[in-house]
Amino acid sequence: MSQSTASSDWEIVIGLEVHVQLHTRAKVFASCGWGFGQEPNEQVDAVVLGLPGTLPVVNREAVERSILFGLVVGAEIPERCAWDRKNYFYPDNPKNYQLTQKDFPVVVGGKVEIELPGASRNVMGEHKWIRLHHAHLEEDVGKLSHAGGGSLVDYNRAGVPLLEIVTEPDLRSAAEAEAFLRSLVAMLTQAGVADCDMEKGQLRCDCNVSVRPRGATKLGTRTETKNLNSISGVRDTVIYESARQIRELQAGRAIVQETRGWNAEQGRGYVLRDKEDAHDYRYFPDPDIPTLLISRDTVQRLQQQVPENLYDRQRRYMEKLALPYTAASVLVAQRRLAEWFEEAVAAYPANPQGIANLIANDLLRDLAAGSAESSGEGVSTTPAKTVDDCPLKPAQLAALVKLTDEGLISKQQAKEVFAEMFKTGQDPMVIVEQKGLKQNSDTGELEKIVREVVADPAVAKSIAEYRAGNEKAINALKGPIMKRTQGKANPSLIDQLLRKILG
Amino acid sequence: MAEGFDIEHLAKLARLQLTPEEKVLYAQQLNSVLGHFRALAEADLPAQVDDALVVSEAALRADNPGPTLGAEAVTRVAPASRDGQISVPRVVDDEA
């Protein structure tokens, strides 16, 4: 095999194993609760601790969230699923076996649509489908930390429900891996399957990377980098590891199939010391949990909870509602925001773009400002504000757009009204009247002003140009009219009157 | 040793430390036991095995958090503890 020299001669092949903590109140095989930020070992019961005689019982919610995920990605939900024991000794593994699903996972197949970055922010990038191999429901392990001459074990995290989502080796670049994870997180959060808060370790990735000469059909030897806890960590790992492998191959060395770690601070990967015998997990079916039959009724019920696919929604906004990509992509990023937008559009279907612009520009800006205000200095611990955190209702925003469209207020005034609505939640009409912002639509009075302005010799030149056929010249007359009415005049009425008077 | 019974490897997998005498004794005893398992290797068996036990979703647990032991009780049964955590000899770091 001839050695390729340029990195573009190489194809990168990536497969991900994404571990997601499911959105449940209790643990997956124990009734004990869990949550972030508790004192060590406070969220532990006899089952979690693996005391002799205790038995697992599967949490219904964990199963249903897993099924819901499967339905979101169009996967098969087999009629039966089962749990196996993965045996290995480690102090953070309370029973020294982990309950997982090896042969009969709850979710089989499925695919996730991803969107790559476009040429610029205003341009939609390429879309691609990434196939999933399966997703299985298992338990998390505890946490080990080092202190002085010893190590300490906290089992709060042990038994937290984890959905492990395994892709096919379909990803071809760091950008695709990043786009996949962003898409996956959006789907998981929008369906209420998981919160995916990476700062709390709710999403962790194992990243399999191999490279091969472009055009080759056989996969190269892969390495697995374990326990990446951010999207950027995955992206950086792919860049680092693919470059490393290409360098190795170019130097005529073989890739060693190995397990690696990632040092985010130093931006480099390293070989994990192989735990001796770690590879013989002696899987066998867990005798404490019978094979679980999943009824088709449950699947149908959960199907009702599947939200519209992120990119289906984006396409719909762009095609049916004629939204620009920038606005559409912003709206679909949050399910609640998209629903809020649609409620507004339902209240006033005539101008979805006007509604979308107000949301994307004004509403999100004010919400972001509010979030920054309430979190104060330093690291933000309060969640970002959402549309439901402001008093403004979708129908009110729709009414504001309608008022503007009808010419009752100008676009400039609409922004002022919006700011007030955002603070008080008052109807736009109330604010317009309180502030005396109503545009002057009294034809008689306005006609008088128009005639006075037209008679002003200062504008004679513009009138002459207009009459000579320069349509745009008419605009030069509108400014003085607006000024005379203190901005209250209805612009379309001014236009009408001018044309009538100028003939 | 037709069975390929590697007593040292198994002891390591099972996290057991055996004395040289124990290794000899267990290897010999287990090989004798495995010799009697030959009937299993030779038997005509069904290719497919149905699930021994199946349950419906009615057997699942509701997602209601129940009582916990509390760190105090956890550390009380533990052989060694510090600050609400169970202490063990220092784990060797993966990255030094």
Next chain:
Amino acid sequence: MSNALHQLSAVELSQRLQAGTLTSRALVDALIARYEAVNPKVGAFTALDIADVRAQADASDERRRQGKSRGPLEGIPVAIKDNIAVKGQPLTCSSKMLAKLVSPYDAHVTEQLRSAGAILYGRLNMDEFAMGSSTENSALQKTFNPWDLSRIPGGSSGGSAAALAAGLVPLALGSDTGGSIRQPASHCGVVGLKPTYGLVSRFGLVAFASSLDQIGPMARSVEDCELLLQVLATPDARDMTCFDASHRQPLPVAAPAALRIGVPRGFLGKGVAPEVVQALESVLDFYRRQGCAIVEVDLPSADLAVPTYYVVATAEASSNLGRYDGVRYGHRSTQASNPIEMMTNSRSEGFGPEVKRRILLGTFVLSAGYADAYYVRALRARAKIRAEYLGALAKVDVLLTPTVPTPAFKVGEKASDPLQLYLEDIFTIPANLAGLPALSVPCGRSGQLPIGFHLVGAPQSEAKLLAAGKLFEAAHGFAHQQAAL
């Protein structure tokens, strides 16, 4: 002597307590006196908190006085094998590994006993982690057969059987993975029932082999066994393998009409002692005289049962016993510089030889390269054995065999040969593999040594087994027998 309290059945004691001619405190005091005199010779109990059982008895008497009796076992002591959790009591499994463990919770059966009014009466010796057939594998103490103190009581529930045979308690709990209730019951001349898998919750039973383990009642009569079973056999959502209410059949049934009794062809052949064969023949004669049909049945895969059992049981055990590593509870070695060494040394110091042997065997049959030849084939053999048993039980009501091929052997006689000991369970193992109920009932003697017969029925046919057992018991003198000591 015939009126001594320690000789009475639970049913009789219950009647006296209800009639007010006996208090629970008087009963417990009599049993404590018996314990102090006899337990040192027999070694059945590993722990008995005398102050606690007296307090429980007083509380029971007080409830009765106030008309607030809880249930059918009000005031009756029940002794518990040391692998079943009782809050605040030791849970040693007769292992050095758990010698200091105090259970922070109750097993489901313990809760059931409490709510039936029972006195939770001490901890019973066993083979370490229920692995054995002689109770010689206890790391805590030896237990002897009350009928001949030079012999083993059977196992692993040897403490339970010996306590009953020695008149130390009227009722006891055992657990049965391959015969651990029935084999010691047979050796000690008492009655033991292994319920259908799933009838009794395993929550709080320290797991040996989860797919085979069941808790069951032991007593000196079939009737007492039934009384205890009714308290134990209730649904429990904490054990997913335990039947819920909708999957349960009612326990008590009318006395059986003429049963069809199946005798597996060839079971009375090699390895069965002549006196055991003789005792079995007389049992069959009895049932024949009662109008039962005795038919031969074929169980062609019977020879696979012992290897299948030892593969499945040790595989599960190797995983179940993984949790004993000295990290969270139990014995921790002081000789260690890192966690792996600490776990390894704790396990090596905490487990006895038979437990290590079975962990090694179970690790082997699951290990890469061997799992298909051993573990996976064993699952297939198990399915075949189960199908054959269910097929046979579709044609007959019960299958009848000896419980054990030979009477109790001498202490130390088979200690050096694990394989010989594994064959002790040849008749009892199939019921565990197939999840079927099975009952051992005393039916004869070889000198002083008791002999038992064994009935296996279809799933949830406990009532039929108990009725058949009672029929035999009523016509013979073996019930309620105790060793003189």
